[in-house]
Amino acid sequence: MKAGVWRNTGGAGLGGGALTAGGFGGECARMRNGRAVVWMILATVLSALVGACMSPPGHPNILPTRAGAAVAADGTPIRAPFYYEPLNVRNGCFVESVRVYDQYLSRHLGGDRPWVKVLQWGSRESDTKVGLGHAVAIFVWRDDMWTYDINHAFTRLAVPVGRRADLTDVTPEIFARYPKQQPVLARYWEDGFQHERTEVPEYLFYHANQEVREATRVASELGRFRPVRVLAFQYTEGGKLKNGAAAVFLFGNRICIYFPAKGTQIGLRRETSADDLRLLGLMLKQQYPDATDVKWHAGGYWLTPPKS
Secondary structure: OOOOEEOOOOOOOOOOOOOOOOOHHHHHHHOOOHHHHHHHHHHHHHOOOEEOEOOOOOOOOOOOOOOOOEEOOOOOEOOOOOOOOOOOOOOOHHHHHHHHHHHHHHOOOOOOOOOEEEEEEEEEEEOOEEEEEEEEEEEEEOOEEEEEEOOOEEEEOOOOHHHOOOHHHHHHHHHOOOOOOOEEEEEEEOOOEEOOOOOOOOOOOOOOOHHHHHHHHHHHHHOOOOOEEEEEEEEEEOOEEEEEEEEEEEEOOEEEEEEOOOEEEEEEEEOOOOOOHHHHHHHHOOOOOOOEEEEEOOOOOOOOOOOO
């Protein structure tokens, strides 16, 4: 992606598309009491909350390597639209979806009229609480709608391409995979302005710290298509000082911070740069209130890595 280019893929704009009938839009249309106000507040706050990833019953939150796995809407095994090797990191649904988004565009899989989005939603736990959410990539390939979900790999949807912008048509097939959840606040994300990428962060695959391994894994892959940096910080857990790491990037003109142990936090404000350490420190403290020594990760390895 060259500097000064908008990655607009058509269809609904950033945050466009109707919300699900069971989500925020339908909820407010039916409510006539104080709960409607609560849900309006939740809709605003959700984008600042961490986007950890839900798992279907019996599935871990890390998908086994199923690069070529794909099924039709009825579950019949079919050929995948393209080869894809999963990141296999914790709570990776959003960053995995962004990576599929980037690969779809870079491989020109949509031809002259590409269409790809990241679909994100939360899970309603009560009138005042939105719990564990999820994200998938959704795109058009050869006149069919497809999704990539870290728990299910590729799926060809039955919904017609002409209904792609209407979430009330698109989401039922996707939400059906998570019958114990009450999906709410569904929305499409698409990318916006990106500065030209510079140096791609190194994947520190044999680092002693799992958070550093996973954060640099994500950064090294997303960094092929967009500027990404790795944040380092310290926090206390169980009375012990630990070293944390997170991958920082822009998507949809929002700062996104991937925390391996917690998921992806998406900023509220529109930004054109993710280089402000003070702002990143404030966002980080929403997940790690006692975080200290916030800085850019230096990369490389210590001769004796810390045991954290």
